[in-house]
Amino acid sequence: MNAELVGATGGRRLVGRDDELRVLFRQLDGVDGRGRAIGLLGQPGVGKSALQAEAVEHARSLGFTVLIARGSQSETHLPYAGLHQVVRPLLPYADRLPALQRDALLGCFAMSESAETNPFFTYLAVLELLVDAATRAPVLVCLDDLQWLDQPSIDALAFVTRRIVGERVIVLCTSRSESRPFSDAPTMQWLELDGIDEPAAATLLDERAPQLTPAVRDRVLGQAGGNPLALLEFATALESGRYAWTEFDEDLPMTTRLERAFAARAEDLAPAVRAVLTVAAVDDGDDINDVLAAAQVLHGSPLDRLSTQPAFEHGLLTVAGEHYRIAHPLVGSALRRAMPATVRRRAHKALAGVLGAHPDRAVWHRASAVSGRDEQVAAELEQAAGNAQRRGAIASAAAWLERAAALSPDPGSQAARLISAAELGYQLGRFSQVEQIKAQLTGMTLRPRDRSRLSWLEGVFHDGSTGEPAEVRHLIEMARLAIGGKDFDLAMQLLVGAARRVWWRDPGAAVRHDIVVVARQVGVPEDDARLLAIFALCEAHELGPMVIDHLSRWPEDAGGRPDLAGLLGIAAFCTGDFRRAVAFLSTPIQELRAQGRMSLLAEALAVRGWAEIYLGAFDASSSSDEAMRLADETGQSMWAATARIAVALIEAVGKGWEGPHQLLSEAEHIALRTPNADSSLLAGVQLARGIAELGANRHEQAYGELRRVFVPADPAYQRVQRVWTLSYLADAAVHTGRLDEARALLAGVEQIAGDSPATGSTLALEYSRAVLADRDAAEPLFRAAMDGAAARLPWHLARVELAYGSWLRRQRRVVESREPLRAARAAFDAVGARAWAERADQEIRATGERGWQPTSNPREQLSPQESQIAELAARGLSNREIGQRLFLSHRTVSSHLYRIFPKLGVSSRNQLATALLSQSGDARGVAGDPG
Numbered sequence: 001m002n003a004e005l006v007g008a009t010g011g012r013r014l015v016g017r018d019d020e021l022r023v024l025f026r027q028l029d030g031v032d033g034r035g036r037a038i039g040l041l042g043q044p045g046v047g048k049s050a051l052q053a054e055a056v057e058h059a060r061s062l063g064f065t066v067l068i069a070r071g072s073q074s075e076t077h078l079p080y081a082g083l084h085q086v087v088r089p090l091l092p093y094a095d096r097l098p099a100l101q102r103d104a105l106l107g108c109f110a111m112s113e114s115a116e117t118n119p120f121f122t123y124l125a126v127l128e129l130l131v132d133a134a135t136r137a138p139v140l141v142c143l144d145d146l147q148w149l150d151q152p153s154i155d156a157l158a159f160v161t162r163r164i165v166g167e168r169v170i171v172l173c174t175s176r177s178e179s180r181p182f183s184d185a186p187t188m189q190w191l192e193l194d195g196i197d198e199p200a201a202a203t204l205l206d207e208r209a210p211q212l213t214p215a216v217r218d219r220v221l222g223q224a225g226g227n228p229l230a231l232l233e234f235a236t237a238l239e240s241g242r243y244a245w246t247e248f249d250e251d252l253p254m255t256t257r258l259e260r261a262f263a264a265r266a267e268d269l270a271p272a273v274r275a276v277l278t279v280a281a282v283d284d285g286d287d288i289n290d291v292l293a294a295a296q297v298l299h300g301s302p303l304d305r306l307s308t309q310p311a312f313e314h315g316l317l318t319v320a321g322e323h324y325r326i327a328h329p330l331v332g333s334a335l336r337r338a339m340p341a342t343v344r345r346r347a348h349k350a351l352a353g354v355l356g357a358h359p360d361r362a363v364w365h366r367a368s369a370v371s372g373r374d375e376q377v378a379a380e381l382e383q384a385a386g387n388a389q390r391r392g393a394i395a396s397a398a399a400w401l402e403r404a405a406a407l408s409p410d411p412g413s414q415a416a417r418l419i420s421a422a423e424l425g426y427q428l429g430r431f432s433q434v435e436q437i438k439a440q441l442t443g444m445t446l447r448p449r450d451r452s453r454l455s456w457l458e459g460v461f462h463d464g465s466t467g468e469p470a471e472v473r474h475l476i477e478m479a480r481l482a483i484g485g486k487d488f489d490l491a492m493q494l495l496v497g498a499a500r501r502v503w504w505r506d507p508g509a510a511v512r513h514d515i516v517v518v519a520r521q522v523g524v525p526e527d528d529a530r531l532l533a534i535f536a537l538c539e540a541h542e543l544g545p546m547v548i549d550h551l552s553r554w555p556e557d558a559g560g561r562p563d564l565a566g567l568l569g570i571a572a573f574c575t576g577d578f579r580r581a582v583a584f585l586s587t588p589i590q591e592l593r594a595q596g597r598m599s600l601l602a603e604a605l606a607v608r609g610w611a612e613i614y615l616g617a618f619d620a621s622s623s624s625d626e627a628m629r630l631a632d633e634t635g636q637s638m639w640a641a642t643a644r645i646a647v648a649l650i651e652a653v654g655k656g657w658e659g660p661h662q663l664l665s666e667a668e669h670i671a672l673r674t675p676n677a678d679s680s681l682l683a684g685v686q687l688a689r690g691i692a693e694l695g696a697n698r699h700e701q702a703y704g705e706l707r708r709v710f711v712p713a714d715p716a717y718q719r720v721q722r723v724w725t726l727s728y729l730a731d732a733a734v735h736t737g738r739l740d741e742a743r744a745l746l747a748g749v750e751q752i753a754g755d756s757p758a759t760g761s762t763l764a765l766e767y768s769r770a771v772l773a774d775r776d777a778a779e780p781l782f783r784a785a786m787d788g789a790a791a792r793l794p795w796h797l798a799r800v801e802l803a804y805g806s807w808l809r810r811q812r813r814v815v816e817s818r819e820p821l822r823a824a825r826a827a828f829d830a831v832g833a834r835a836w837a838e839r840a841d842q843e844i845r846a847t848g849e850r851g852w853q854p855t856s857n858p859r860e861q862l863s864p865q866e867s868q869i870a871e872l873a874a875r876g877l878s879n880r881e882i883g884q885r886l887f888l889s890h891r892t893v894s895s896h897l898y899r900i901f902p903k904l905g906v907s908s909r910n911q912l913a914t915a916l917l918s919q920s921g922d923a924r925g926v927a928g929d930p931g
Contacts, residue, residue, distance in 0.1 A: 015207075015228065016200025017051055020191060024055045027170060028062060031138045035164030037171035037185055039146075042193035044255055044330050045229025048174035049144055051193070055172055059140040065089075065133050066140045070325065071148030073332060075284045077364060077400070079393030080108045082153035083126065086141060090129040098880060100596075101125035108152070108391045119152065119392035120596035123159035124887060128880075130160060131889040134168040141171045145329055147179035151395035154181050161185040162633065163888060166895045195226020204228060209235035223257070229328070233261040259334035265314045266335065275299035276308040277316060280326060281335035282347045282368070284361060288324040294350035345369045360384040364400075373409040381407065382417060389424070398424040398433065405440075415444045419453050426457055427599070430635070448485055452478045456494045469507040472498050472515070479518050488522050492530045495519050496567075499537035503574065504638075504680045506719055512538040526550065529558065529567040536574035540720045541752045544575040548757055551575075556583040562591035566604060573611050574720065576760025581611040593885055602630035606642045610684075614724055614760055616795025618650045618831060621871070625864030626886070628663075638678075641667035645684040647864075652692035654860075656835040664688055672715075682716035683709045687725050694728060695835035697842075699735035706732060710745050723749050724760045727767040731803070734771050743772050762789040763796055771803045778807060798827035802840050814847045821847070829855055859916065861903045869896045870904070874912035 020040075027038060040048040056066050069085035087105075094102050104121035106112035133139050143149065143157065161171050162185045175181065182188050196204070201221055205212070212220065212235060224230035234257070266277055275295040283291055288305070296303045311317045318325050326332045336344070345368070352365035363380040370377055381404035389397040401421035408414035418437050425433035434457070441454065455478035475498040482491035498515050501507070519534045527550040535543040551572055558565035569584035585608040592601040609623035628643035644663040651657055664685050671681035686708050693702035706729040708716040726749050733742030746768050753761040766788045770781035782804040790796035805821035808814075825840035834854060841852050862870060865886075872882045879890040879897070886893075901907060904915045 015204040016196030016226075017047060017054075020051055020193065021054055023191065024051065024172070025058050028055065028059050028064070028140070031064075031168050031170055035167040035169045036187045036189060037161045037164070037173070037182060039180070039182065039188060039190045040172070040174045040193055041177045041180070041190055042174075043177060043227070044328075045227045045233075045258055046193045046195060047228045048193060050228070052142055052144060052172055052174055056140065056142060059138075059170075063137050064140045065137045066142065067130075068142045068144070069149065069153070071143070071145035072284070072326075073148050073329060074282055076148055076150050077396060077403075078150055078284050078361065079152045079388045079391060079396035080122075080150065080156070081284075082143070082149035083156050084109055084153075086143075086153075086157070087126055087129055090133055093129060093132060094125070096132065097125050097128055098884060100884070101128060104392065104596075105129075108393065110387075110391060116390050117392035118596040119155065119394065120159070120598050120887060121884075122392050123156045124596075124884060124889075126156055127160045127163055127889045128883075130164075130169050131167050131891045135891075138168040139170070141169065143171065143173035146173045146175040146181055148329070150393075151399075152393040155395065158182050158185065159633075159887075161187060163892060166892060167889070195224075196228060197226065201226050201228075201231055205231050205235060208232050229330075230258055233258055237261045237264055255330065255333075258330050259337060262316070262328070262331045262334040263338045265316060266338075269310055269314070270307075272299055272301075272303055272307050273310050276303065277311055277335055278339060278343060278347050279351060280311075280317060280324065281332050281339065282344060282365075283351060284364065285355075285358075286323045286325060288319055288322055290351070290354055291324065293354040294347070297350040297353060298347055341371075345371060360387055364403075367403055367407060370407065373407050375407075375409050375413070378404040378407040378409075378413070378417070385420075394424050394428055395430075398422075398428075402437070411445050412447050412450070415441060415446050416450050418444075419450050419457070422457055423453070428635075448481060449487060449490065452482050452487070452490050452494060456490065456497050469511050472501050472507045472511050475501075476511075476514050476518055480521075483518070483522060488524070491522050492519070492524065492528075492534075495522075495534050496530055499534040503537045503720075504678050506679065516543070527553065529554075529564040529571070532571040533567040533574075536571040540574045540576070541723075541754070541756070544756045544758055544761075545754075547571055547575050548577050548580075551577060551580055551584075554584075556580075557587045558584065562588040566600075569604070569607065569611075573607055576614075576720075576724065576756070576758030578611040578614045578759050582608055582615070585611070596887075598630050598887065599634040599636060602627050602634055602636055602643075603639050606631065606639045606646070609643060609646045613646055613649060616793045616831075618653045618795070618833065619864075619867070620647050620650045621862075621864035621867035624650060626868065629865075630887075637670050638681075641670040641681050642684070645681065645688055649684075649688035649691060652688055652695060653836065654832045654834060656695045657692055658696070661688075661692075677715035679715060679718045680721065683718035683721040683725070686716045687721070687728065690725070690728050690732065694731055695833075695839070697839060699732045703729065703732035703736050703738060719752075723753060723764055726764040727771075727799070730768040730771050731799075734803075739772055742768075746772055759789055763793070766790065767796070767800060767803070770800065771807075775811070782807065794827045795831055795833070798824040798831075798833075798836070798840075801827070802836070802843070805840070806843050809843060809847055818844060818847055818849060825852065832857065832860060858904050862900060866896055866900050866903075869893055870900050870912055870916060873897060873909050874916050 024038065027036060040051055042048050056068070059066055067086045067089060069082045071082060075081045094105055097105065101121050101124050103112060104117050104119075105125035107117035108119070108122045130139055130141070146154070157171070158181060161182045164171065165187055173182070177192065180190065195201070198221070201224065205217065205220060208231070220231060220234045224234055266274065269277070272295075275298045276291060279291050279295045279298060283294075292303050292305070292308070312319060315327050316331050318327050348365040349369035352362045352369060355362040355365065363377065363384050367377050367381055381400050385397040385400035385404065388400060398421040401417050401424070405414045405417035405421065408417060418441055422434045422437040425437065438454070446454065455475055475494050479491045479494040479498070482488070482494060495515055495518060502512055502515065506512070515538050516535060519531055524531055532547050532550055536547050551568060554568055558568055565584045565587040569581050569588070572578070572581035572584055585604050589601065589604045589608065592604060605623045605627035609627055612619065612622055624643050624646035628640055628647055631640035631643055644667040648661045648663040651661075667681055668685050671678040671685070686705050690702045690706035693699070693705060706725055708714045709718060709722045709725045710729070711717055726746065729745065730742050733739055746765075750765060753765060756762070766785040767790070770778060770785045773781050782800065785800045786797060786804070790800050801820040801824035805817045805819075805824060808817035808820070821840050821844045825837050825844065828837035828840055837854060844852070859867065868886065869882055872885065877885070879893040882888070882893045883890040897909070904912070906912060906915050
């Protein structure tokens with residue numbers, strides 16, 4: 001590495017960072033259409049901010065729009081403080097945004113009267129502003145000290161960072177080595193910065209402190225370890241005589257040494273200057289006038305900028321106009337560390353007194369000024385948390401509630417506020433935060449309702465992934481207590497939470513039955529959507545006919561109640577009434593999409609995706625692929641795994657695959673990560689693997705994969721999903737000579753399914769009875785299956801036709817076999833099930849017929865997201881409308897369409913509908929509107 005590199009435009013010398021600068025400059029030089037994010041990691045003083053500053057100079061020389069935000073340890077509680085720094089120069093363009101996005105953005109900054117702000121629309125607004133700015137000039141977003149940005153800002157910028165591929169936007173952030181926000185962004189590239197090498201360190205030190213004696217020089221070089229800031233500060237401190245050698249003992253961390261060096265600068269300053277520094281160290285803003293006003297209160301006499309000039313001359317503060325900053329984060333931490341607790345509280349009190357125009361900031365400082373518990377301040381913090389929540393800053397609201405709890409004199413109020421904070425953590429999908437709060441609640445006295453709230457939270461957060469019978473029984477007991485207290489809504493919440501656990505991992509018949517018994521005791525009507533969901537989740541076979549009967553009387557939009565429609569969709573799915581499940585779930589999906597509620601949208605899409613699969617509609621773009629992407633982004637591992645299995649199964653039907661499938665391996669890892677394996681996920685994994693093996697004519701392997709779902713001792717055993725797996729197992733059994741074993745399993749399923757009218761049960765039983773029947777009974781059963789539930793479902797009808805044609809050929813009725821085999825081949829080809837079409841073709845070839853070639857479907861070239869965008873564009877939605885619907889920028893949508901048109905052989909949006917219709921198989925559409 002060379003000793004130095006002179007910046008291309010700034011003329012400043014940055015010693016020892018040639019290689020890193022070249023990397024940054026190369027990224028900036030090649031930004032067109034290649035959006036990316038770069039993170040500089042390293043310990044304090046290693047040069048992250050200096051590198052970023054050089055990149056800023058170079059970007060400006062290239063004509064970039066540069067947007068900068070700097071994190072501050074004292075501002076981490078202020079919602080959207082960092083985001084406001086980034087977008088402040090772009091706010092004049094906010095009027096060009098769609099109304100929902102504009103209102104959300106202004107609402108999050110408290111710049112409008114918006115009653116409630118959806119954070120995801122805020123994020124989308126920021127993305128659109130950046131992308132629109134990039135049409136005028138490339139954009140560089142610089143985020144310094146990312147680890148100290150407030151959490152709502154981090155969430156918003158993480159959303160943006162995941163979506164800048166293809167845009168002229170670069171995000172350049174600096175962060176401590178132990179902190180890696182945005183780690184899941186596909187655009188992210190991390191650069192770890194170590195100390196500069198010895199020659200570069202010597203050059204830097206000699207330029208900064210040429211008068212050091214050889215002994216002192218060697219000591220500084222040895223202690224600094226190549227840290228540029230340490231080299232400069234140690235030399236200054238030693239030259240000034242403030243430090244003895246003992247200050248650099250080997251056991252002191254580098255950060256501590258640097259803090260002591262900075263603190264030494266302030267030790268001899270006048271009391272007035274010290275007052276300004278004290279207030280600045282605890283301030284959560286950047287207005288120099290606020291600091292001077294509070295410092296005047298603290299000091300007890302008038303202050304002006306002139307009297308505080310030494311703070312700037314000593315390099316402790318910097319100022320630009322009315323705004324100031326602490327020169328380096330370690331200056332702030334050094335000042336706070338050296339500050340007595342009483343002085344710190346007085347500084348906070350002084351700030352609270354001058355921040356009347358900023359009530360939420362003022363109450364935070366009042367909270368920091370009290371030495372004990374204070375109910376009035378706690379109540380004000382709780383109110384501020386409500387304000388933050390309405391602005392879409394859920395993470396900040398949770399932090400404010402935790403602070404309010406810490407100041408609550410009454411133990412009951414303290415616990416209630418902690419539980420409220422945990423509920424917000426649940427909304428964000430932040431398991432570790434909820435667990436930390438639960439640990440604080442251990443041993444605390446809870447009010448009856450708060451005890452039930454906590455139990456509900458424990459039941460719903462994992463969504464059953466760790467369900468033990470004892471845990472489910474605890475939820476049941478809490479529901480009984482809620483019933484006794486006449487809190488029927490809470491009782492139903494608890495019971496729905498318990499029932500959802502049952503689906504993921506069966507706690508046994510007795511526990512399932514107890515949930516149903518207690519649910520009946522609540523006294524809600526028999527057709528209550530919550531009650532139907534509980535019945536279906538717990539006893540789908542036993543109560544399925546009754547549930548389906550009630551579902552048939554509900555309108556598909558659940559009377560305009562999306563919350564009820566979601567529960568009805570779950571009830572329909574669990575009972576195997578897949579058509580109604582798709583119809584019911586489409587209503588909340590549309591509503592959740594319109595509201596920008598990505599977490600719940602991911603869940604609804606995942607369930608609907610599986611309903612579509614069981615109906616034989618294998619289109620990842622309809623639900624499953626989007627569910628996977630949204631669940632990943634919102635941190636919902638269970639639903640991400642559910643969607644992964646669906647996407648892998650769709651690929652198994654369409655293209656087929658060999659060997660381990662990455663998505664299945666990831667889902668299986670999630671299912672097995674606790675001692676109590678998730679049987680529902682594992683059953684789905686086995687079904688996907690079994691279907692892949694069937695499509696490849698590996699029947700022995702297919703039987704082995706599918707058989708696990710039927711073995712009670714196997715972790716993949718699932719009492720309801722085994723019914724829907726039966727027909728594929730029967731398929732494998734026919735080709736492996738295991739008819740007797742499969743017939744025994746069929747008899748068991750017939751017994752538990754009874755006279756269920758559910759589509760899932762009927763399809764499985766009609767198919768399995770036909771393929772497993774004796775020779776004399778088979779033909780009427782095949783015809784019954786073709787005329788039965790499969791008649792209007794092309795995938796299932798094609799499977800029956802393939803099995804029937806194969807049976808006819810084995811009976812030496814070769815000519816008769818060709819018609820159903822041809823029909824099966826055509827249907828499989830139409831729905832994109834290429835491997836299955838080839839299976840049917842092999843059977844036809846065995847009859848002596850030749851000459852079939854698979855049809856070419858250009859739509860197969862589209863990714864699931866491209867297919868989704870094409871469908872929405874074909875329905876007349878604009879790029880902005882599509883972007884808002886799919887949480888993408890309108891330019892990203894435009895880029896996708898630019899790639900989609902040649903793949904489909906069209907040149908305009910007007911031709912999309914015709915192209916998609918002509919290239920879609922008959923099976924498309926059974927799943928309904930994609931929502």
